Amino acid sequence: MSETDKVxxxxxxxxxxxxxxxxxxxxxxxxxxxxxxxxxxxxxxxxFRFSIATxxxxxxxxxxxxxxxxxxxxxxxxxxxxxxxxxxxxxDSIAGxxxxxxxxxxxxWELLGVNFKGHPGLKRLLLNDDWPEGVYPLRNxxxxxxxx
Amino acid sequence: xxxEKKIVIPIGPYHPLQEEPEAFRLYVExxxxxxxxxxxxxxxxxxEKLSESKHYDQVPFLVERICGICSxxxxxxxxxxxxxxxxxxxPERALYIRTVIAELERIHSHMLWLGLxxxxxxxxxxxxxxxxxxxxxxxxxxxxxxxxxHYGMMxxxxxxxxxxxxxxxxxxxxxxxxxxxxxxxxxAVMDDPVIRARLRGAxxxxxxxxxxxxxxxxxxxxxxxxxxxxxxxPYGAYDRLDWKVILQEEGDVFAKTVVRLLEMGESIKIIRQxxxxxxxxxxxxxxxDIPAGEGIGRVEAPxxxxxxxxxxxxxxxxxxxxxxxxxxVNVASNKVAAAGGSVSDAAITLAAVDPCYCCTERACVIDxxxxxxxxxxxxxxxxxxxxxxxxxxxxxxx
Numbered sequence: 298m299s300e301t302d303k304v305x306x307x308x309x310x311x312x313x314x315x316x317x318x319x320x321x322x323x324x325x326x327x328x329x330x331x332x333x334x335x336x337x338x339x340x341x342x343x344x345f346r347f348s349i350a351t352x353x354x355x356x357x358x359x360x361x362x363x364x365x366x367x368x369x370x371x372x373x374x375x376x377x378x379x380x381x382x383x384x385x386x387x388x389d390s391i392a393g394x395x396x397x398x399x400x401x402x403x404x405x406w407e408l409l410g411v412n413f414k415g416h417p418g419l420k421r422l423l424l425n426d427d428w429p430e431g432v433y434p435l436r437n438x439x440x441x442x443x444x445x
Numbered sequence: 446x447x448x449e450k451k452i453v454i455p456i457g458p459y460h461p462l463q464e465e466p467e468a469f470r471l472y473v474e475x476x477x478x479x480x481x482x483x484x485x486x487x488x489x490x491x492x493e494k495l496s497e498s499k500h501y502d503q504v505p506f507l508v509e510r511i512c513g514i515c516s517x518x519x520x521x522x523x524x525x526x527x528x529x530x531x532x533x534x535x536p537e538r539a540l541y542i543r544t545v546i547a548e549l550e551r552i553h554s555h556m557l558w559l560g561l562x563x564x565x566x567x568x569x570x571x572x573x574x575x576x577x578x579x580x581x582x583x584x585x586x587x588x589x590x591x592x593x594x595h596y597g598m599m600x601x602x603x604x605x606x607x608x609x610x611x612x613x614x615x616x617x618x619x620x621x622x623x624x625x626x627x628x629x630x631x632x633a634v635m636d637d638p639v640i641r642a643r644l645r646g647a648x649x650x651x652x653x654x655x656x657x658x659x660x661x662x663x664x665x666x667x668x669x670x671x672x673x674x675x676x677x678x679p680y681g682a683y684d685r686l687d688w689k690v691i692l693q694e695e696g697d698v699f700a701k702t703v704v705r706l707l708e709m710g711e712s713i714k715i716i717r718q719x720x721x722x723x724x725x726x727x728x729x730x731x732x733x734d735i736p737a738g739e740g741i742g743r744v745e746a747p748x749x750x751x752x753x754x755x756x757x758x759x760x761x762x763x764x765x766x767x768x769x770x771x772x773x774v775n776v777a778s779n780k781v782a783a784a785g786g787s788v789s790d791a792a793i794t795l796a797a798v799d800p801c802y803c804c805t806e807r808a809c810v811i812d813x814x815x816x817x818x819x820x821x822x823x824x825x826x827x828x829x830x831x832x833x834x835x836x837x838x839x840x841x842x843x
Contacts, residue, residue, distance in 0.1 A: 318529075318738070318739070318740075319529060319532070321678060322529060322740070322741055324739075346656075346659055346672070347659045348659070348743075348750065348752055348769065349752055349767065349769035349773070349774075351754050351765070351767040353756065353764075353765045362754075364741065364752070364754070366677075366678075366750075368671075368672045368677045369677070370677075371674075371677040371678030371679070372678075373678075373741050375741070395657060395658075395659060396657050396658045396659070396777070396778075397657070397658050397659025397660075397774055397777070399777065400773065400774075400777050401769075401773075421486070422485065422486055423485065423486035423489040424486065424489070425486070434491065434494055435493070435494065
């Protein structure tokens, strides 16, 4: 069975969308509640390395993409999920599965305002202590000002 | 924990002598480091956000300046990401030129680290000679690109400057000189009983820890984790050349030193093959528009996997640009590598992941029981050098 077949089988019904952009770049969308288990499958069962996660503010949702590298084949399997509650986006932390996720979850928390439930210690990573609360630099909402 | 925290010597993360700020708070009980608190963010400049207001072809100049010493890696990973997004095929000649630049960078970066590591264990001669032998490599960069750092070579679809015949001639001569230096260091470091005794067993990162913390580069390969982007997800001309991935098993500072030393030898091999095999032809695919979509690009920087993700919406600017330097995952692993070790090994352990420079001057040591700062970064380096001195005396007596 090929590696992509194994991934398909392991994730099963969790897969909402499967997009192969190119032979070594695959994007798999899952529901937020299935993200943690999918990450566990990738890290513990498939032996993929967690490379990094990307948080993106999009018009419909906060999009989280967790990039896992299968070093044996050079493929990236990027697990994607959409958090639709943009006022209080939250998802289970995967820091318990891999320590490599601790810092990036802190970063996405402070730059995008996503709460990672169960993270061992969400505190600022990059932003200074005097950066105002509730202001998330990577959010794209336009502020209404006097001039436009 | 004491109500009143007494800081004996306030050492901020900013210091006139330091190139880059980072803060390590090492908690000690007696001679043992029991915990490490790593504080970063002092040079957070909002590069990802800045990218969103640049044209695609302006971004390489921006990301080149993320880091002064591995300034090829970020633009290289970025152009790989955009070329992945848009399905751009880069001309062969450009792939070879990119590979030459990237490997020259690996050599001068590892040389810099070797010098600093030498200084930290009290071998200032290694420091002076390693940095002296970086110079011919930087001269080559100046000849090809006009700059000793920040080469401006990478562009989407190719490279900005060609490798001329006279460059190749000079390059071949320089490689002979550098190869001699690498051989000398290999003998000096690997055959010296004091260095081996000093670095063996120091700052161990086990294979399990390396996997759990998702470390990359020489930090991973020194712990037996067999990963190298050049082989695993080939880019440039690497899959057309004969070279090997360097692995060690012990995960200590000595293993990390050996990996970097031997990698320099492989880099020389790679560059020689590129100079021999580089085909004639275009160096630029002349890309006009970037369609909507997303791409991931990565390269094996001197410190490990450098990752860029780019998302476009069909305009001339990226909508999202995620950058992850290798040190991001490697520095975090110092939490386990330094803990359990002695204070005199702390400086060299923190430096062993090659965090773009040595940030241990930013380190301070806190006594767990009293919560007071008892040592500065300078003290840690002095302690490290003293330990080598005592070791040498002991070995000479035998």
